[in-house]
Amino acid sequence: MQKVKKIQSFLQSNNIDAAFITTPDNVFYFTGFKSNPHERLLGVLIPKDKTPFIICPQMEIPDALAAGWTGDIVGHQDTENAWDVFVRMIEEKVGAIHSLALEKAHLTIERHEAILERLSSINISRIDEKINDLRVIKSEEELVNLRKAGELADYAIEVGCKEIAEGKTELELIAAIELALKDKGVTQMAFNTTVLSGPKSASPHGTPGDRKIQKGDFVLMDLGVVYNGYCSDITRTVAFGEPTAAQKDVYETVRRAEEAAVNAVKPGVTAMELDKIARDIITEAGYGEYFTHRLGHGLGISVHEFPSITGVNDMKLKAGMVFTIEPGIYNPAVAGVRIEDDVVVTETGVEVLTKFPKELIII
Amino acid sequence: MQKVKKIQSFLQSNNIDAAFITTPDNVFYFTGFKSNPHERLLGVLIPKDKTPFIICPQMEIPDALAAGWTGDIVGHQDTENAWDVFVRMIEEKVGAIHSLALEKAHLTIERHEAILERLSSINISRIDEKINDLRVIKSEEELVNLRKAGELADYAIEVGCKEIAEGKTELELIAAIELALKDKGVTQMAFNTTVLSGPKSASPHGTPGDRKIQKGDFVLMDLGVVYNGYCSDITRTVAFGEPTAAQKDVYETVRRAEEAAVNAVKPGVTAMELDKIARDIITEAGYGEYFTHRLGHGLGISVHEFPSITGVNDMKLKAGMVFTIEPGIYNPAVAGVRIEDDVVVTETGVEVLTKFPKELIII
Numbered sequence: 266m267q268k269v270k271k272i273q274s275f276l277q278s279n280n281i282d283a284a285f286i287t288t289p290d291n292v293f294y295f296t297g298f299k300s301n302p303h304e305r306l307l308g309v310l311i312p313k314d315k316t317p318f319i320i321c322p323q324m325e326i327p328d329a330l331a332a333g334w335t336g337d338i339v340g341h342q343d344t345e346n347a348w349d350v351f352v353r354m355i356e357e358k359v360g361a362i363h364s365l366a367l368e369k370a371h372l373t374i375e376r377h378e379a380i381l382e383r384l385s386s387i388n389i390s391r392i393d394e395k396i397n398d399l400r401v402i403k404s405e406e407e408l409v410n411l412r413k414a415g416e417l418a419d420y421a422i423e424v425g426c427k428e429i430a431e432g433k434t435e436l437e438l439i440a441a442i443e444l445a446l447k448d449k450g451v452t453q454m455a456f457n458t459t460v461l462s463g464p465k466s467a468s469p470h471g472t473p474g475d476r477k478i479q480k481g482d483f484v485l486m487d488l489g490v491v492y493n494g495y496c497s498d499i500t501r502t503v504a505f506g507e508p509t510a511a512q513k514d515v516y517e518t519v520r521r522a523e524e525a526a527v528n529a530v531k532p533g534v535t536a537m538e539l540d541k542i543a544r545d546i547i548t549e550a551g552y553g554e555y556f557t558h559r560l561g562h563g564l565g566i567s568v569h570e571f572p573s574i575t576g577v578n579d580m581k582l583k584a585g586m587v588f589t590i591e592p593g594i595y596n597p598a599v600a601g602v603r604i605e606d607d608v609v610v611t612e613t614g615v616e617v618l619t620k621f622p623k624e625l626i627i628i
Numbered sequence: 629m630q631k632v633k634k635i636q637s638f639l640q641s642n643n644i645d646a647a648f649i650t651t652p653d654n655v656f657y658f659t660g661f662k663s664n665p666h667e668r669l670l671g672v673l674i675p676k677d678k679t680p681f682i683i684c685p686q687m688e689i690p691d692a693l694a695a696g697w698t699g700d701i702v703g704h705q706d707t708e709n710a711w712d713v714f715v716r717m718i719e720e721k722v723g724a725i726h727s728l729a730l731e732k733a734h735l736t737i738e739r740h741e742a743i744l745e746r747l748s749s750i751n752i753s754r755i756d757e758k759i760n761d762l763r764v765i766k767s768e769e770e771l772v773n774l775r776k777a778g779e780l781a782d783y784a785i786e787v788g789c790k791e792i793a794e795g796k797t798e799l800e801l802i803a804a805i806e807l808a809l810k811d812k813g814v815t816q817m818a819f820n821t822t823v824l825s826g827p828k829s830a831s832p833h834g835t836p837g838d839r840k841i842q843k844g845d846f847v848l849m850d851l852g853v854v855y856n857g858y859c860s861d862i863t864r865t866v867a868f869g870e871p872t873a874a875q876k877d878v879y880e881t882v883r884r885a886e887e888a889a890v891n892a893v894k895p896g897v898t899a900m901e902l903d904k905i906a907r908d909i910i911t912e913a914g915y916g917e918y919f920t921h922r923l924g925h926g927l928g929i930s931v932h933e934f935p936s937i938t939g940v941n942d943m944k945l946k947a948g949m950v951f952t953i954e955p956g957i958y959n960p961a962v963a964g965v966r967i968e969d970d971v972v973v974t975e976t977g978v979e980v981l982t983k984f985p986k987e988l989i990i991i
């Protein structure tokens with residue numbers, strides 16, 4: 266309930282009666298209960314000075330309790346209106362509320378209207394930034410999970426390198442990697458594992474398929490696991506067969522850019538400075554037009570969360586922030602290369618969570 | 629553009645200037661372009677009588693074109709405000725608009741505010757129901773994909789039955805199933821494959837883990853694939869070793885309930901009648917309290933879509949609707965059993981897309 270208390274002090278200092286949180290990842294952050302309710306209502310109401318309650322589909326109550334939730338809980342059936350149950354629970358457990366903070370970047374117009382219909386004179390404000398402020402600084406307990414998720418990502422890349430073979434398809438390589446992870450007890454990938462080979466590696470959002478790996482390919486592997494609810498996200502690009510000088514130049518440019526950005530991480534540096542360090546190296550090498558995305562993104566319970574490491578974010582890094590650094594060059598005529606690590610900002614600099622080597626591996 | 633034209637006639641008859649669609653599955657439905665933009669803006673603006681345009685991250689433009697999109701397209705960079713680009717594109721390509729239909733069940737409060745800030749005197753209405761009305765009736769082209777997705781789901785269950793063995797864990801069984809599917813060219817599961825064994829099969833939303841399958845277990849397999857953008861969703865429960873009489877009774881009750889509901893499917897029957905047919909059989913057998921969820925859900929581009937087959941939905945079935953029928957009994961003291969098929973309402977009755985046998989299989 267430590268995290269709930271932080272929201273409660275925020276509500277008290279801003280004179281807001283309650284916050285209602287429905288993003289599955291935020292519900293997990295505050296309650297330990299991870300669930301994807303699809304279109305059904307699942308959330309946690311945190312009053313400024315009373316016991317919070319979870320509202321969820323009736324059949325999920327045992328799972329919420331098993332997750333260790335110690336606040337109140339109310340279930341709703343598919344046959345009743347969940348919002349009526351929600352408002353009744355507020356009346357019973359909290360009393361009249363005049364102001365409510367919502368996740369405006371997540372809650373839909375429809376749900377907003379459902380709340381306004383039932384609590385018509387209520388004053389609605391945002392809770393998004395406060396939650397981001399809390400989630401963006403990871404606790405030591407969260408870092409333990411993120412380190413382990415990073416280790417498993419390293420292992421996955423190691424397996425991928427061993428399994429690459431002439432004629433094997435991208436999908437077969439993914440199957441081999443994921444099988445090895447399941448043997449290590451991994452129950453969920455952080456996102457669809459990506460393996461792209463040859464010219465396909467130059468598509469930053471390409472889809473793996475039945476293309477067979479062949480000599481002369483670069484093979485790009487982008488993957489992550491979920492460990493105790495926390496994500497990793499790693500990319501490595503390796504050469505299958507001897508690369509050309511032009512391919513090597515692309516690779517080494519990305520590597521220099523990535524390492525320079527990683528080494529620059531410390532409290533006080535801004536996100537945009539990091540982005541610029543990597544981007545300048547790539548631009549000076551003549552590949553600027555082929556680095557078509559931001560440098561990185563925050564990582565934690567969500568595989569994309571705050572902070573965003575872009576060329577326009579002047580936010581200063583603080584100890585406890587965790588994010589990816591993942592420059593890439595996507596030149597269809599030569600090669601597609603991306604190298605991605607997960608890093609933590611420490612009091613004095615940086616801790617890298619993904620440790621798989623970055624020297625060009627030729628298989 | 630046939631589907632776009634249907635939205636345009638809706639807009640014209642309701643005197644709405646344009647619709648803006650941002651749900652990834654709806655964007656795919658209208659444009660053929662499937663993408664998960666995460667927090668970035670991706671959508672299609674459909675004016676009532678002009679060429680529609682896609683707005684997407686700059687780097688996704690090639691993928692949208694490759695998907696066959698023939699309307700206009702505009703990209704935005706991470707360094708610019710996507711909403712400014714959006715409004716500029718409306719001014720250039722469409723002109724002044726005074727009314728806009730949005731997906732209120734999807735669009736966030738924040739995005740709603742971003743639109744209102746820039747188009748301040750605009751009248752906002754809902755497009756959700758119109759899109760649901762279109763999507764809920766599948767075309768023959770869509771049915772071709774859904775049939776193939778069903779076939780692959782059958783194959784996955786067949787593999788699962790062959791791979792079940794004493795001491796194999798739930799996760800190992802999942803890995804074996806998914807590997808076999810990858811060999812068939814399946815690139816994406818419709819949702820996280822679920823295998824639950826023994827007492828865990830009695831948790832309708834349990835998580836697979838390293839529990840080893842042992843004699844006397846019921847093994848519940850719930851999975852689906854995505855084929856050409858369309859989902860399947862099947863559940864079968866099999867016995868590993870000879871089941872007890874009590875376990876058999878649970879199984880046969882679910883089977884009778886499932887088959888009775890499937891056989892009752894035809895145009896004009898209501899969703900709630902179907903739910904009642906299955907629920908009555910389970911209740912009369914004394915297991916009513918253990919059937920804790922609705923009978924089924926619509927299936928198509930999304931793994932959960934309209935129609936919802938619940939005890940309170942009086943919607944009449946129409947030819948072309950596709951949904952799951954999936955009664956279950958979750959009695960922790962005896963067994964957890966669910967049987968799920970995907971069905972299409974035809975002009976005269978029902979077509980079942982998943983054909984794996986439902987007689988109790990004892991392995």
